Structure formats: C-alpha cells, structure tokens
Amino acid sequence: MQEFPRAVLFDLDGTLIDSAGGIAWALDRTLVELGHAGVGEAQARAWIGEGARVLLRRALRHAGSALADDEAGFEHAFARLMHHYADSLPRQAQAYPGAEEALHGLRGQGVRVALCTNKPERFIAPLLDALAWHDLFDGIVGGDTLPECKPSALPLRHLADAFGAREAECVMVGDSHTDASAARAAGMPLVLVDYGYHRDLDLEAAGALAVTPDLRSLLVAAPA
Numbered sequence: 055m056q057e058f059p060r061a062v063l064f065d066l067d068g069t070l071i072d073s074a075g076g077i078a079w080a081l082d083r084t085l086v087e088l089g090h091a092g093v094g095e096a097q098a099r100a101w102i103g104e105g106a107r108v109l110l111r112r113a114l115r116h117a118g119s120a121l122a123d124d125e126a127g128f129e130h131a132f133a134r135l136m137h138h139y140a141d142s143l144p145r146q147a148q149a150y151p152g153a154e155e156a157l158h159g160l161r162g163q164g165v166r167v168a169l170c171t172n173k174p175e176r177f178i179a180p181l182l183d184a185l186a187w188h189d190l191f192d193g194i195v196g197g198d199t200l201p202e203c204k205p206s207a208l209p210l211r212h213l214a215d216a217f218g219a220r221e222a223e224c225v226m227v228g229d230s231h232t233d234a235s236a237a238r239a240a241g242m243p244l245v246l247v248d249y250g251y252h253r254d255l256d257l258e259a260a261g262a263l264a265v266t267p268d269l270r271s272l273l274v275a276a277p278a
C-alpha cells in the first residue's frame with residue numbers, strides 16, 4: 055500500500071472467518087427438509103459470496119427443485135434456511151489465524167475498521183458475540199442493510215461516507231469476485247486474501263494492491 059488508509063473495509067465470510075462449514079450445515083439441513091440430498095461443505099463453499107438468497111437459489115437449481123423459480127416456494131425455503139442459519143452461527147464463528155490481531159492492530163494505529171459483508175444483517179451481531187468481537191468495528195453493513203449489496207459499490211461508498219473518507223483513502227479486503235467488483239465500481243483500492251471462497255476469481259488479474267495469505271500483512275504498511 056503506498057499510503058496508509060484511513061479506513062479498512064473487511065469482507066466477513068472467507069476473509070475474516072471460515073464460516074463455510076456452518077453455512078453448509080444450515081444449507082444441508084434445509085435441503086434435506088425439502089426432500090433433497092445435502093451437498094456438503096466443498097460444494098457450498100463454491101456458492102458463498104453473493105448472499106444467502108443466491109446461495110439457496112444455486113442449491114435448489116442444483117437439486118432440480120422447482121422452488122428455485124417459484125416465488126412463494128422460494129420464500130418458504132429461504133425462511134427455513136434462515137432458521138437453520140441462526141442455529142449454525144456457533145459453527146460459523148471460526149476466525150482465520152491473524153484476523154483478530156489485524157483488526158486490533160489497525161484500530162491501534164487509528165484506522166477505522168468496518169465490516170462490509172453480504173451476510174444477512176440479523177446474523178452479524180450474534181456472530182460477533184460468538185467471536186467475542188463486540189467492539190471491533192466502527193461500521194457494519196450486511197447484505198440486506200442497504201438497497202444494494204456487493205458487487206454494487208453502494209455498501210463501500212456508504213461506509214467511506216460514514217467515515218468522512220474518499221473511496222481512494224479506504225481499502226476493501228476480501229476473498230471473492232463480489233469484493234473485487236465492488237471495489238472496482240467504487241474506485242476503492244483492493245486487497246485479496248489467497249484463501250477463502252474465491253470461485254471464478256483470478257487473484258492475479260483482479261487488480262488488487264496485494265494478495266495476502268495473512269491479514270497481519272496489512273499492518274506492515276503502517277507508518278513508522
């Protein structure tokens with residue numbers, strides 16, 4: 055990073071926490087309840103990143119379920135997923151090594167730290183409780199907080215605005231093409247993690263300032 059940012063916006067799933075096992079558990083319970091086979095974690099990982107509705111629609115299509123394209127049926131299935139999703143939060147609360155240290159370190163350096171996730175907003179506070187990450191974020195935007203979610207630029211612009219910062223003075227840190235596209239649309243510098251759920255994303259070609267295996271590398275760019 056050439057200049058130290060005023061704010062760092064973090065994606066959640068696949069970037070700060072390895073939540074795929076918990077999300078897959080909730081998805082499979084939903085699918086089985088609807089009479090389909092579960093898909094397992096490896097398959098679910100490939101569908102995470104564009105919010106829970108996209109995840110469920112992909113899973114229903116994969117299962118050949120008519121509910122994927124039936125509005126009322128889909129809403130019923132989505133309500134079941136949300137029910138199981140709430141129960142899965144303790145399983146989702148797996149921080150990646152270095153994530154918590156990076157968050158504390160940035161805050162200690164006076165950088166504003168925000169959560170910019172496509173996860174439904176209602177689950178964020180309980181998940182932060184489970185992680186004991188209560189007061190770590192200066193701003194939080196979930197997938198249904200605003201009229202548009204990532205890959206729209208809106209959540210990123212909203213957070214930059216809330217911090218009185220220009221987009222170019224912030225950094226978006228994420229794992230997937232939704233993060234990369236949102237950062238590009240917002241004109242915000244991007245850092246990608248090389249783990250996570252980056253289906254369809256060519257890490258080297260995504261235009262990131264850096265691709266990192268460890269979020270603690272964000273602290274290296276701090277001014278002396």
Ligand SMILES: O=C(O)COP(=O)(O)O
Nearest residue numbers: 066067103104105171172
């Ligand atoms: O819920 C999702 O699909 C992904 O959430 P994320 O934006 O934190 O990766």
Ligand SMILES: [Mg+2]
Nearest residue numbers: 065067068229
């Ligand atoms: Mg993600």
